[in-house]
Each structure stands twice: as structure tokens, then as C-alpha cells.
Amino acid sequence: xxxxxxxxxxxxxxxxxxxxxxxxxxxxxxxxxxxxxxxxxxxxxxxxxxxxxxxxxxxxxxxxxxxxxxxxxxxxxxxxxxxxxxxxxxxxxxxxxxxxxxxxxxxxxxxxxxxxxxxxxxxxxxxxxxxxxxxxxxxxxxxxxxxxxxxxxxxxxxxxxxxxxxxxxxxxxxxxxxxxxxxxxxxxxxxxxxxxxxxxxxxxxxxxxxxxxxxxxxxxxxxxxxxxxxxxxxxxxxxxxxxxxxxxxxxxxxxxxxxxxxxxxxxxxxxxxxxxxxxxxxxxxxxxxxxxxxxxxxxxxxxxxxxxxxxxxxxxxxxxxxxxxxxxxxxxxxxxxxxxxxxxxxxxxxxxxxxxxxxxxxxxxxxxx
Numbered sequence: 001x002x003x004x005x006x007x008x009x010x011x012x013x014x015x016x017x018x019x020x021x022x023x024x025x026x027x028x029x030x031x032x033x034x035x036x037x038x039x040x041x042x043x044x045x046x047x048x049x050x051x052x053x054x055x056x057x058x059x060x061x062x063x064x065x066x067x068x069x070x071x072x073x074x075x076x077x078x079x080x081x082x083x084x085x086x087x088x089x090x091x092x093x094x095x096x097x098x099x100x101x102x103x104x105x106x107x108x109x110x111x112x113x114x115x116x117x118x119x120x121x122x123x124x125x126x127x128x129x130x131x132x133x134x135x136x137x138x139x140x141x142x143x144x145x146x147x148x149x150x151x152x153x154x155x156x157x158x159x160x161x162x163x164x165x166x167x168x169x170x171x172x173x174x175x176x177x178x179x180x181x182x183x184x185x186x187x188x189x190x191x192x193x194x195x196x197x198x199x200x201x202x203x204x205x206x207x208x209x210x211x212x213x214x215x216x217x218x219x220x221x222x223x224x225x226x227x228x229x230x231x232x233x234x235x236x237x238x239x240x241x242x243x244x245x246x247x248x249x250x251x252x253x254x255x256x257x258x259x260x261x262x263x264x265x266x267x268x269x270x271x272x273x274x275x276x277x278x279x280x281x282x283x284x285x286x287x288x289x290x291x292x293x294x295x296x297x298x299x300x301x302x303x304x305x306x307x308x309x310x311x312x313x314x315x316x317x318x319x320x321x322x323x324x325x326x327x328x329x330x331x332x333x334x335x336x337x338x339x340x341x342x343x344x345x346x347x348x349x350x351x352x353x354x355x356x357x358x359x360x361x362x363x364x365x366x367x368x369x
Contacts, residue, residue: 002029002062003257006085006136008070008125009092010036010043012239013141016246017089018047022054022061026254031062033083035076036092037069070121077131087256088138089249090125090158094118095355099238100143103358105203109329110311111143111195113338115320116347117354118143119150123344126156139252141245144270145194145277145303146312146320152273153317154344160287161270162252163245164195165277168202168231169267172216175230179222187265188217190293194276194306195269205232211305215293255282265290275315276303319343334361 005021007014018034021027036043043065054061068075070092080088094117104111122140129136137159140147144161151157168191173184193212200208205228214224235241248268255264261284269277271289278299279290289296304314311326319342327338336357342350 002031003027003087004031004033004083004085005253006033006035006080006083006088008035008076008088008090009121009141010034010038010046011091011093011096011242013093013242013246013249014089014091015046015050016243017091017249018050018063019053020246020250021253022050022059022063023057024250024254025059026258028059028061030257031064033064033066033079033085035066035068035070035079037067040065040067043067070124073124073128073131076125076128080128080132080134080136084134085136087253088125088129088136089141089253090122090138091141091246091249092121092125093142094120094351095358098355098358099241101199101237103334105199107329107333109333110309110323110326111199112146112307112310112312112320112322113326113330114354115143115146115150115312116342117351119147119344119347120351122147122158123151123156123347126151126158130156137256139249139256140270141249143195144268145275145307145310146315148270148273149275149315150320150344153315153319157273158270159256160252160268160272160280162248162268164198164269165191165193166248166267167244168198171202171231171233172214172227174233175227176216176219176222178230179226182218184216190215190279190290191267192276192278192294192299192302194303194310196309197306198277201228201231203232205229208309210309211302213294213298213302256285256287258282259285274303275300276307278303319346334358 100111100114140158140161148157148161169189172189177183191214197207197210197212264282281288281290311323313323314321321341330336330338334357
């Protein structure tokens with residue numbers, strides 16, 4: 001029986017995911033269902049482009065489209081029960097076109113402040129999965145460093161999240177090749193840290209005070225700082241950047257569906273509801289956190305410290321606990337009053353306040369130009 005994949009969310013990330021999946025011979029026989037709130041006729045026009053393009057590569061995938069608002073958990077759970085996907089890739093966004101870096105990076109504000117918005121729709125997806133009664137593995141693309149442990153406290157964590165940390169590995173491989181002439185393979189690099197570490201190493205060539213763990217097999221002389229300086233590769237901004245996280249989703253899907261004895265290694269945030277990012281190993285479609293270089297306890301401790309740089313002091317059954325500094329910054333820059341702690345069940349209400357505040361701030365700044 002063919003494996004089944006469901007993509008929930010069909011914005012730029014979801015489109016990239018679908019475009020990549022249908023060109024991979026390993027996924028050629030999969031049945032793919034795309035779910036989005038977009039009008040069916042409009043979504044199918046874009047899907048038809050994917051189908052024609054895939055045909056040029058000699059690939060003729062099975063793709064179906066279902067219109068459904070993610071917040072309609074009853075309808076969503078029915079679709080999940082009906083389609084019985086082996087893997088669900090959640091690629092939606094609370095605010096369409098919203099990129100955290102557009103607001104956080106220029107203002108020096110930790111990305112953790114957007115966690116309430118990041119959690120809202122993922123929670124709906126996980127609730128729908130629970131109601132469906134289907135055993136499936138969910139890949140989340142929305143700030144997994146914090147969202148996964150927040151949902152885990154309520155028993156709703158995705159199987160793993162995608163993105164963030166894994167985008168640093170090709171940069172490290174490139175930097176090491178530039179310095180030594182040696183082309184590393186991705187499994188030669190082990191890195192542990194949160195979204196913050198990845199962001200600042202990628203943009204400025206420094207972890208900027210973030211805790212992290214790094215091991216490069218065979219490296220005995222080159223200091224981390226020297227490698228990090230060469231990791232600051234300029235890339236396109238805006239929706240184009242979603243090609244990176246889409247690549248993560250496709251690779252994770254491949255590894256989950258590969259039941260062979262071949263071992264695959266990748267970095268990802270939020271695996272099994274854990275805080276921050278980790279090296280992972282897949283064998284026979286099963287995932288485990290790789291403890292061959294660093295212990296799980298070491299990695300969790302480093303990720304907690306790293307996430308504090310993003311403005312999150314702790315995550316537990318009571319919710320997200322923000323640092324005093326990031327609370328002050330959000331009030332100063334955006335006029336938003338953040339609580340010290342926000343519970344998962346309050347994230348939806350607070351996400352509305354955040355989105356309204358951001359829109360208001362953008363309009364004010366537009367008028368002042």
C-alpha cells in the first residue's frame with residue numbers, strides 16, 4: 001500500500017514542499033493531500049503547475065486538494081481520519097506572510113515573543129489528529145524550539161519540528177571547506193542550540209552570547225569563532241527563505257517513510273517535544289536523538305540557556321515564561337504589554353493582540369516615512 005502524506009497549509013512553504021516532494025523518486029508512489037483554506041479553484045491552479053513541472057521530470061504524482069480552515073478542528077479531524085496519512089507536514093502561518101525576523105532582528109528582540117502566535121494553529125492540528133484516532137507523525141514548521149515543548153506539556157507535541165538549527169549545518173560545512181579544503185559530510189557536524197544561535201551565527205557570524213555545543217569530527221585546531229565568521233552568508237529575504245524549511249520538511253518525510261536499514265542524520269528542533277534543537281538519527285523510519293557526542297542532559301541544559309536569549313525564561317505546564325528584558329522591549333518598541341507567563345489556552349487570544357499591535361506599528365511607521 002502506498003504511503004500517504006498530508007500537507008496542511010499551502011502558503012509559500014507548503015508550495016515549496018509539494019514542488020520538492022513530487023520530484024523525488026523515493027516519494028513517487030506516495031498519495032499526497034494538500035489542505036488549505038484557499039479557494040479550491042485558485043489552489044488547484046498552483047497544484048496544476050506542480051503537476052506539469054513534475055511531468056517534465058517524468059514524474060506523475062497523485063495529489064488531491066481539500067479546502068479546510070485549520071481552526072475547524074472537526075472538519076480537519078474528519079479529513080485526517082478519512083485520508084489516514086503516515087506523515088502530516090504542518091506548514092501554515094497565523095499571519096500570512098509574517099516573518100519573525102522582519103520585526104525581531106532589526107529591533108534586537110528575541111524571537112520567543114512570537115511563540116504564542118506560532119502555537120495557535122499547531123495546537124489545532126494536534127487536537128484534530130488526536131480526535132481522528134489515526135496514528136501519524138506530524139512535522140511542525142512553526143518555531144518548534146518553543147512550540148513543541150509547550151504542546152508537550154499538554155500531551156500534544158508533534159513528532160518533531162523542522163528548520164532553524166538544520167540551516168546552520170550547510171554553512172558550517174561551507175566554512176570548514178573554505179578554511180581547510182576538506183569537504184565535510186553533514187554527519188561529521190554535530191550542533192546543539194536554539195533558534196537564536198542559528199540566527200546570529202547565520203547573520204553575523206557569532207552566537208552573540210548564546211550557549212551552544214558543536215563538534216566537527218576530526219577538527220583539532222580551528223576555533224569555533226573562526227568557523228562562525230564564515231557562516232554569515234547573505235541570503236534572500238521574505239518568502240524565498242522558506243525554501244530552506246521546506247527542504248527540512250521533505251528530508252524528514254523521506255527519513256520517516258524509509259523503512260530500510262539505511263541510517264539518516266539531520267538536525268531539527270522540538271524532537272519528541274524537547275526544548276531547542278538536536279542532532280537526530282533515523283533508522284527504519286524511527287527517530288532518536290543522537291547522544292553519541294553529547295548527552296541528552298547536556299543538550300537540554302544548553303538549549304534552555306540558548307532559548308533565554310530568545311526571550312523565553314522557561315516552558316512548563318503553566319505555559320511560556322518570558323524574560324523581563326523581552327517584556328520591556330516589546331512594550332518599548334511595539335507598545336504591547338506582555339504578561340510574565342502565558343498559558344497555552346490563552347495563546348489564541350494573545351496572538352490576536354500581537355497581530356493587531358504589529359499591524360498598528362507597521363501603519364504608524366509607514367505614515368512617518
